[in-house]
Amino acid sequence: MNRSIVPLLCSFLLLSAFSASAFNVTKILSQYPDYSNFNDLLSKTGLASDINSRSTITLLAIPNGAIGDLTSKSDDVVKRILSTHVVLDYYDPMKLKSMKDKTAKLTTMFQQSGKASNDQGFLNVTAKDNTFVFGSAVKGAQLNSRLEKSVMNQPYNISILGISQPIVTPGLDGTLAPVSAPPPKANAPSSPKSSPPAESPDDEAESPDDEAESPAPSEEDTKAPAPSKDADSPSADSPPADAQSPSSSSAGKLKISFGLFVVMASMVAAY
Template sequence: MSPSTSALILVSAVLLLSSATTSAYNVTLILEKYPDYTEFNNLLSKTGVADEINRRQTITVFALSNGHFGDISSKKDDVQKRIISTHVVLDYYDVTKLKQYNTSKGPLTTLFQTYGQAKGQQGFLNVVVKEGEVFLSSAVKGASMDTKVESSVASQPYNISILSISSPIVAPGIDGALSPASAKQPNAPSPAGEGPAAAEGPKQEEASAPGPEGDGGATADGSSELSPNANSAAVKQVMSGFGLIAAAASFVAGL
């Protein structure tokens, strides 16, 4: 076999590995199907948060419909990115799973926490379930608990869940204009035993249980499932890609 043919095999193996590690979803393409979320989708792309979402395998996005942005659009670009990244949780949650959320696990970890810019609990969200409704807030002490999870927009168990919320979640101090002490008190206090977890030392999120394979149709919360879980297939493709690369490299070295 000629050197040029060997090189072609090696390039093909690299391309195979690259395709195997591609995300199982594209949040921008998903939201393009829903005109009510055009502004939110544009903001995800503008800030680069969409690319960061697409590089992950398991994610929940709390999306704002058009006209529910408050004053986010008037803030500086870097502040917009900080705020939007707190609307992205590093685990899969649909409405049903949130309603069963156990506060003893601690607050939810957001994408903003990974930036290394969060002060105190700015990178975490608290969850309160009150009379069958789910409310969210920043885990910063004194943050307002008035953002309600309204419905599921789209989901692909157990990779991505997009949930509609009633108002922005803005951590006190995240825009440099507020301090945690000046934040207003929660508007929707939780009943005993269901309040936000203590701010210090959030526990690590437990991994989501894998869903049933070949599970199509509607999800548990009534949203439409986009496609089956692609994690196991992607892992097999990655291992296959590494095997091809190793074999091609060994062959080229022997020429």
């Protein structure tokens, strides 16, 4: 019984070893001179070793004429950018055409790096103008990297698809800040209805404008203020201090008249 298990274990180990090294991406790309710069970058950044450790991938290869300024960037930045061009599934033109609704969201190697945020580790692919276009799944990113041809495929381990230009994922090359959640909206100013009611003019102190509009006092008012009408005031019913009462005035007049009468009587008696 044990002897029958040994051959099975050996076969399993051989299959596992074959699956672990099912392809050598550097060796494959060396057969296609149009992708030599792309191949060099994969080796320089160490990304080729990560790709070879996979059993199933789709590589979106950039031709030499479209490699642009990738060769001038740091190895770390280039590795992040190119890892978004490695899809962790098998896609060839036939499988792309069979996609439901001719669109899909693809998971890339950058998603598993632990450095991706806000869909930086995903790609969108959709059918357009009798071909397919790829782009970052980050909101607002352009979907303009066209599928040009199928370079090679080894079902269902590796597929290399030639694309027209590098896929731009915001925030990976240092020129754009990583996309983050939108900032919280500023509190809207309270509506007039919710604000406390303004004080009525009756409750407020008289404004200078109101004082300016009030009529100027007459000349008589400036000469003597009107007597108070307050019944409780002690001076309300009394005359001014320097004025004589009617009774005292009459008594004075009687005294003068009586004095004149006495003088005249004395003069008559003398004659």
